[in-house]
Amino acid sequence: MRRVYCWLICQFCIMMLGGCGLPRNQIAATHAFGNATAILGALGEEEFVGIRQGIIDMNAGLLALDSAKTTANLTLEGPTSMAATAKRVASAKALKNYGELLLALATAEPQVGLQKAAQAFADSMNSALGDEWAQAQQHAVAEIITGAGSLFLERKKASAVRRIVPAYEKPVDELASLLATDFSLDEEGFLQAYDITARRLKNAAIRVINSGTRYSLAERDSAVRGYRMAETALARAAELQGRFAASIETFRKANRGLAEAIKNREYDLNDIKDYAKQIRALADAYQVLTR
Amino acid sequence: MDLGKELQGLIRDMEKLRDSQQPPDDRLLELLDRLCQQKLDLVKARIDFTTDKYQGAFAALKDAAAITRGVISDLTKLEEALRKIAKVVGKIADLID
Numbered sequence: 001m002r003r004v005y006c007w008l009i010c011q012f013c014i015m016m017l018g019g020c021g022l023p024r025n026q027i028a029a030t031h032a033f034g035n036a037t038a039i040l041g042a043l044g045e046e047e048f049v050g051i052r053q054g055i056i057d058m059n060a061g062l063l064a065l066d067s068a069k070t071t072a073n074l075t076l077e078g079p080t081s082m083a084a085t086a087k088r089v090a091s092a093k094a095l096k097n098y099g100e101l102l103l104a105l106a107t108a109e110p111q112v113g114l115q116k117a118a119q120a121f122a123d124s125m126n127s128a129l130g131d132e133w134a135q136a137q138q139h140a141v142a143e144i145i146t147g148a149g150s151l152f153l154e155r156k157k158a159s160a161v162r163r164i165v166p167a168y169e170k171p172v173d174e175l176a177s178l179l180a181t182d183f184s185l186d187e188e189g190f191l192q193a194y195d196i197t198a199r200r201l202k203n204a205a206i207r208v209i210n211s212g213t214r215y216s217l218a219e220r221d222s223a224v225r226g227y228r229m230a231e232t233a234l235a236r237a238a239e240l241q242g243r244f245a246a247s248i249e250t251f252r253k254a255n256r257g258l259a260e261a262i263k264n265r266e267y268d269l270n271d272i273k274d275y276a277k278q279i280r281a282l283a284d285a286y287q288v289l290t291r
Numbered sequence: 292m293d294l295g296k297e298l299q300g301l302i303r304d305m306e307k308l309r310d311s312q313q314p315p316d317d318r319l320l321e322l323l324d325r326l327c328q329q330k331l332d333l334v335k336a337r338i339d340f341t342t343d344k345y346q347g348a349f350a351a352l353k354d355a356a357a358i359t360r361g362v363i364s365d366l367t368k369l370e371e372a373l374r375k376i377a378k379v380v381g382k383i384a385d386l387i388d
Contacts (some may be wrong), residue, residue, distance in 0.1 A: 066324075078331055079331055079334055079335060186296070186299075188295060188333075188334045193331060193334070196302075196327050196330050196331055197327075197331075199302065199306065199327055200324060200327040200328070203306075203309070203320055203323050203324055203327070204320075204324065206309065206310075206315060206320070207315070207317070207320050210313060210314045210315060211314045212314065
């Protein structure tokens with residue numbers, strides 16, 4: 001009889017420690033969404049720095065090609081100043097860290113890893129949103145950071161997901177909206193500035209290339225290099241706009257979908273699956289896009 | 292009434308016109324370069340679109356865009372188009388200043 005009691009107590013303890021976590025479909029949704037969001041944020045972060053560097057390189061090419069351009073009338077970085085870039089990188093990083101936090105909550109991540117992911121997310125939200133970061137949202141993350149011990153970890157993770165996902169639905173949607181503006185050729189953002197700079201360089205290169213023998217071979221050589229750089233940038237901008245626009249649109253749907261899936265176990269996860277698929281396609285395309 | 296979007300359209304049309312000429316007209320290349328610079332400057336300038344200057348620049352832009360589209364198939368109007376584009380450059384420069 002005593003052995004039966006011991007066995008029952010052990011079973012209860014196991015259930016309490018391991019159980020009370022998220023149901024399987026909610027884990028799958030959080031995992032898929034977290035992974036895709038971490039990739040989207042990381043690509044955004046890399047691309048903002050890449051766009052700024054691309055603009056600097058193209059403006060340097062423009063200075064070399066057009067004698068009317070001087071250091072007084074042409075700023076190498078154009079509108080993508082260090083401060084403007086840092087602001088955008090912070091937003092993309094916050095998105096990436098949000099994805100990583102959800103991933104840590106949905107996987108068998110130990111307490112330390114989870115606290116680290118939560119701290120990284122809290123730091124990046126502070127940089128990206130500053131005072132606009134609401135108290136309620138801060139508390140949801142702070143609980144993970146300060147939570148001690150690994151007892152009832154699965155239960156704590158489930159509770160954290162249930163608090164964090166609805167609390168962050170709106171702020172991460174706002175971050176995505178900023179990203180959408182910067183990766184659109186029709187909005188006044190980073191990608192549009194990159195595109196216009198490329199058009200300007202192409203224009204200066206065409207002046208030399210299509211003018212017969214008016215310019216020297218050395219000037220022509222420099223123009224051909226500029227032309228090539230500009231054409232590559234224009235193709236890259238067009239491709240990035242299409243891919244990012246589609247990815248951000250599916251992100252928004254999936255973000256709403258995840259919040260629903262956390263509330264309702266029976267929620268259809270197709271939006272999240274589409275999003276994960278879209279981000280895989282973006283990551284694959286990104287690898288082959290030349291600079 | 293979005294000056295930036297209208298300007299983007301004019302830049303595209305001027306590029307088509309440039310690419311249809313061999314060699315391209317130097318004045319066209321120069322104006323195209325200026326408009327590209329102004330497109331970038333407009334972002335930083337944060338213009339008030341309710342002012343008369345803005346309305347004037349927008350009207351000049353619409354006018355220049357219409358004639359530039361026509362010049363692609365009829366080069367006889369090139370001089371008139373260049374004059375109108377130069378007027379746009381002046382009005383936007385005023386606006387940015």
